[in-house]
Amino acid sequence: MATVTLKGNAIHTLGNLPSIGDKAPGFSLTKNDLSSASLSDYSGKKVVLNIFPSIDTGTCAQSVRQFNTEAAELNNTVVLCISKDLPFAQTRFCGAEGIDNVVMLSDFKDGSFGKAYGVSFIDGPLQPLLSRSVVVIGEDGNVRYTEQVSETVDEPNYKAALEALMDA
Numbered sequence: 001m002a003t004v005t006l007k008g009n010a011i012h013t014l015g016n017l018p019s020i021g022d023k024a025p026g027f028s029l030t031k032n033d034l035s036s037a038s039l040s041d042y043s044g045k046k047v048v049l050n051i052f053p054s055i056d057t058g059t060c061a062q063s064v065r066q067f068n069t070e071a072a073e074l075n076n077t078v079v080l081c082i083s084k085d086l087p088f089a090q091t092r093f094c095g096a097e098g099i100d101n102v103v104m105l106s107d108f109k110d111g112s113f114g115k116a117y118g119v120s121f122i123d124g125p126l127q128p129l130l131s132r133s134v135v136v137i138g139e140d141g142n143v144r145y146t147e148q149v150s151e152t153v154d155e156p157n158y159k160a161a162l163e164a165l166m167d168a
Contacts, residue, residue, distance in 0.1 A: 004131055006124060006152045013131045015118025017146040024137045025116040025149070029082060029105035032091045037080075039106055039137075046165050047078040047137040049054070051119055053129040055085045055093045059153055060132070064099060066158055073100040076139070076166060083130050084108050119148070132156060136164040 002013045018025060024047075030039045039047070050067050052060040064081050071079040079102040083090070090104040107113040111128060114120030119131040134156045136145035144165030149156050 001053060001122070002118065002131070002148055004148060004150050004152055006110075006126060008151075009124070011124030011126065011152070012122050013118055013148075014115065014120050014122045017118055017133060017135060017148055018143045020143050020146060022143050024135070024141055027113045027116055029080075029111055029113055030087055031088045031106075032094070032104055034087060035101055037103070039141075042078050042080075043141070046074070046139055046166070048077065048161060049081040049117075049133070049135040049137070050079055050081045051117070051130050051133040051135070052081070052083050053126050053132065053152065054083055054119075055081075055090055055104075059155055061093065061097075063132070063155060064093070064095065064102060066155070068097075068099045070099045070158065070162060072164075074165065078103060080105050082113060082130065084111070084114070094162075101147050113120055126152070132163045136161055138167075 026039050031037050044120045081102050082105045114130050121127045132149040134147045138144045
């Protein structure tokens with residue numbers, strides 16, 4: 001279990017992020033067209049998992065905007081933006097914002113992604129949403145970088161995540 005804060009108040013996740021060097025856990029998530037996507041769909045690519053509670057908050061929206069800008073310049077890399085938002089909300093946001101360089105995915109059906117990556121909140125006002133985190137996966141499918149943002153209202157360290165891609 002990991003402890004993070006929401007405006008200074010402690011909240012907990014059901015586990016911890018995968019360890020650096022480990023094989024990234026597989027997953028099946030829902031795309032905006034309601035089809036399924038799995039980690040294996042991106043085999044052979046560098047993958048950035050931008051994980052967050054809800055696209056309808058300022059910090060979460062900014063993380064998608066920032067990674068969308070950065071992703072336009074990355075070779076053999078895909079950025080997957082993952083929340084429990086309904087695919088319809090994700091589609092609305094991306095359309096309104098002109099977001100087209102990232103892939104929006106939802107864990108709304110069964111929460112299995114949040115369980116596999118240890119990022120589902122188990123208490124507090126955001127239960128059962130996902131804790132703001134970034135995971136970088138190399139072309140070999142191994143975890144190269146992780147960050148679970150300690151204060152949920154703060155943005156992730158984009159620079160560190162992007163630097164990890166250089167070695168991925």
